[in-house]
Amino acid sequence: MQLQYHSDRKGLGPFVRGLVTTASTEFFRTEVIVNQISATDDGNIVFEVINKSIDPNSDAFEKVKTPFTDSSLSTSPGSLFFSVETLCEAFPFHFIFKRNFRIIEMGNSLKRFVMKDSIVVNKANKIMFSDMFIITKPIIELNFETILVFSNHLFLLTAREEYVKDKKKSNSANKIRSYTLSPERTVAHPRLLLKGQMISLPAFDSILFLGSPKIEEIEEMMQLDLTITDFPVYEANGRHIMFRAIRNNDQDVINKIDKAANHLKIVEKKLRGEIAKNHKILNEIFPAKIARILCQSIKVDAENFEAVTCLYSDIVNFTAMCSSPVMKAIDIIRLLNRLYIQFDNQTNYYGTFKVETVGDAYIVISGVPEPVEDHADRIVEMGLAMVHVTRTIFSPTDGKHIEMRIGIHSGSCMAGLSMPRYAVFGNTITLANKMEFAGPPGMVHISEATKNALKKDKYYFLYEEYHEDHLVVENNLNMSGGLFKSPTNSPIHEQKKAINRNIAMNVLNSFPSMSAQQQQQQQQQQLKAAKMGRVIKRQTGTEFTVPR
Incomplete structure (x- = not known):
C-alpha cells in the first residue's frame, strides 16, 4: 500500500x-x-x-x-447496483452538463431551487449551466477544457437569483421557522452557494459536479429552506452547523437565565431594602405591636381600652415666641428638635407611645395598644421628666428656659388606624387636652382618675394651704430622685403644709408689685387651678396641679 x-x-x-x-x-x-x-x-x-x-x-x-x-471493480455503467433516482437522492446537489454546458441531470434538492420558468428558458427546452450558475472560484473562463484542467481544484458556484426560487417568500413553513432569527443575525437576500469538484466523464463527454451547499450559519439554512437531509451523507457540515446552532442556542438560553437570575437578585436586594425602609417607617409611625401586624398584611381593627392614661403638653407663649422679630424659623425648628428628641427618648424609657406632635403640642398615651397596669405611673413620671427637660432648653428670644403646660387624665378610649397614623379617640383624650389647657405653666396637671390609677407606692401628698382638697405630690430629691407616698397625717405632711403656706404667702406678697391687670390674671389662674383640683409639686419649685 x-x-x-x-x-x-x-x-x-x-x-x-x-x-x-x-x-x-x-x-x-x-x-x-x-x-x-x-x-x-x-x-x-x-x-x-x-x-x-x-x-x-x-x-x-x-x-x-x-x-x-x-x-x-468494474468501470461499466451497467455494473452499477443503484438507479439514477438513488444517485440523485444520495447526492442531492450534483449535476451533469455536456460540452455545450447543457445540464442533463441534477440532484433532487437542487431541483427544488430551480424555477419552473427556467425549464422553458429557450425554445430548445434546455437548462444551461450559464443560466443557473456563475463560477466564483477558481477565476476561470466558462470553457469545457479549462474546467477539466482545473478539475483538481475546489469549485465554488453561485446560483443566479433570477433562476432560483426565493424560498423565504414561497415557503410558508420557512416563515414559521424563521421566527427564531434575530434581526441582527438575519442574512439579507441569501444566495445559494455550492462547493465541490468537477469530475470528468470521458465516456459521455460530460462533467459531473459533485458538491454541497456552502453554509456558515443556521440562519442561512433556514432562509434557504435547507435541512440536514439536503446535505450529502458524506458531508458533515450540515450536522456541524446544527450542533453549533443548538449549542449557541443553549448558551443564549443560559446567558438569558443568568441575566434574569442576576436581575432577580438585584430586584430582590432592592425589594429587601424597600421592605426594611417600610418596616422602619411603620415602626416610627405606629406602635411596635401594630407595626408587626401591618408587616404581616393583617387588618388592624379598632379596639376599646378600658384603662389608659393620656398626656397633653404645650409650650407656654409659643405663639408669641414664633411671632418675635428676633426669632427665625430655623431657630424654632432647632428648639423643637432638641426638645422632642429628649421627649422621644423618654417615651422609649418609660414604655409609652407618642400619639402625635402638632406644632408645640406633644401627646403621649400609655396602655395602648398593649394594656399595662402601671399606665398612670408611667405617664406621671414621664410628665415630671418632661418638666425637668424643659429646664435644659432655653428660649432664643429672652434666654430663659421654656415652660410647658402638661395635662394628664385616665380613663377609657378607642384606638385604631387612621391613616397614616395610629390614633386614639374618646372622652379621656378630650379631658387630657382640657387638663393641659387649664394647667398653670410649669405644672403637671393630673385628674382624680389618674391619681386613683397610680400603682407605685412611692408618692406622698401635701394639702395646699388655700384649699384643703388640693393635694401636692412632691419629688423628694433626698431619696435619689425617687417618689414615695406617705399618709396625710404624717409629720412630713405637716412640714410640707408649712412650706406651702410660706409659698402662698410669698405669692400674695408679690401682688403689690404687679399691675392690677397682672394681679387679676394671676388670681383668676389660681382660682381656676383651685377649682380643677390637685397639684403635683417638685421641691425645686415647680408645681403641678391635679384636678379632682
Whole structure:
C-alpha cells in the first residue's frame, strides 16, 4: 500500500513513518514495514506500507501489489447496483452538463431551487449551466477544457437569483421557522452557494459536479429552506452547523437565565431594602405591636381600652415666641428638635407611645395598644421628666428656659388606624387636652382618675394651704430622685403644709408689685387651678396641679 503525505514543514517524514507503524500495531494488531519511496522539495512524500506477515517473494505479495480497482471493480455503467433516482437522492446537489454546458441531470434538492420558468428558458427546452450558475472560484473562463484542467481544484458556484426560487417568500413553513432569527443575525437576500469538484466523464463527454451547499450559519439554512437531509451523507457540515446552532442556542438560553437570575437578585436586594425602609417607617409611625401586624398584611381593627392614661403638653407663649422679630424659623425648628428628641427618648424609657406632635403640642398615651397596669405611673413620671427637660432648653428670644403646660387624665378610649397614623379617640383624650389647657405653666396637671390609677407606692401628698382638697405630690430629691407616698397625717405632711403656706404667702406678697391687670390674671389662674383640683409639686419649685 502506498501512502502519500504532504506538509510544508520539513523533517516530519520519520515522524509519519513511526506514527503509521504504531497505529497499525495498536489498532489493527498488524506489524508493517514503512519505506519511503520518494520525496519532493514542495513537501510531498510517498511511503510504501508492507505487511510483515507476507513474504515479498510469494504470489500473495504480488496479488496484494495488484491495484484493487484493476482486480475487482468494474468501470461499466451497467455494473452499477443503484438507479439514477438513488444517485440523485444520495447526492442531492450534483449535476451533469455536456460540452455545450447543457445540464442533463441534477440532484433532487437542487431541483427544488430551480424555477419552473427556467425549464422553458429557450425554445430548445434546455437548462444551461450559464443560466443557473456563475463560477466564483477558481477565476476561470466558462470553457469545457479549462474546467477539466482545473478539475483538481475546489469549485465554488453561485446560483443566479433570477433562476432560483426565493424560498423565504414561497415557503410558508420557512416563515414559521424563521421566527427564531434575530434581526441582527438575519442574512439579507441569501444566495445559494455550492462547493465541490468537477469530475470528468470521458465516456459521455460530460462533467459531473459533485458538491454541497456552502453554509456558515443556521440562519442561512433556514432562509434557504435547507435541512440536514439536503446535505450529502458524506458531508458533515450540515450536522456541524446544527450542533453549533443548538449549542449557541443553549448558551443564549443560559446567558438569558443568568441575566434574569442576576436581575432577580438585584430586584430582590432592592425589594429587601424597600421592605426594611417600610418596616422602619411603620415602626416610627405606629406602635411596635401594630407595626408587626401591618408587616404581616393583617387588618388592624379598632379596639376599646378600658384603662389608659393620656398626656397633653404645650409650650407656654409659643405663639408669641414664633411671632418675635428676633426669632427665625430655623431657630424654632432647632428648639423643637432638641426638645422632642429628649421627649422621644423618654417615651422609649418609660414604655409609652407618642400619639402625635402638632406644632408645640406633644401627646403621649400609655396602655395602648398593649394594656399595662402601671399606665398612670408611667405617664406621671414621664410628665415630671418632661418638666425637668424643659429646664435644659432655653428660649432664643429672652434666654430663659421654656415652660410647658402638661395635662394628664385616665380613663377609657378607642384606638385604631387612621391613616397614616395610629390614633386614639374618646372622652379621656378630650379631658387630657382640657387638663393641659387649664394647667398653670410649669405644672403637671393630673385628674382624680389618674391619681386613683397610680400603682407605685412611692408618692406622698401635701394639702395646699388655700384649699384643703388640693393635694401636692412632691419629688423628694433626698431619696435619689425617687417618689414615695406617705399618709396625710404624717409629720412630713405637716412640714410640707408649712412650706406651702410660706409659698402662698410669698405669692400674695408679690401682688403689690404687679399691675392690677397682672394681679387679676394671676388670681383668676389660681382660682381656676383651685377649682380643677390637685397639684403635683417638685421641691425645686415647680408645681403641678391635679384636678379632682
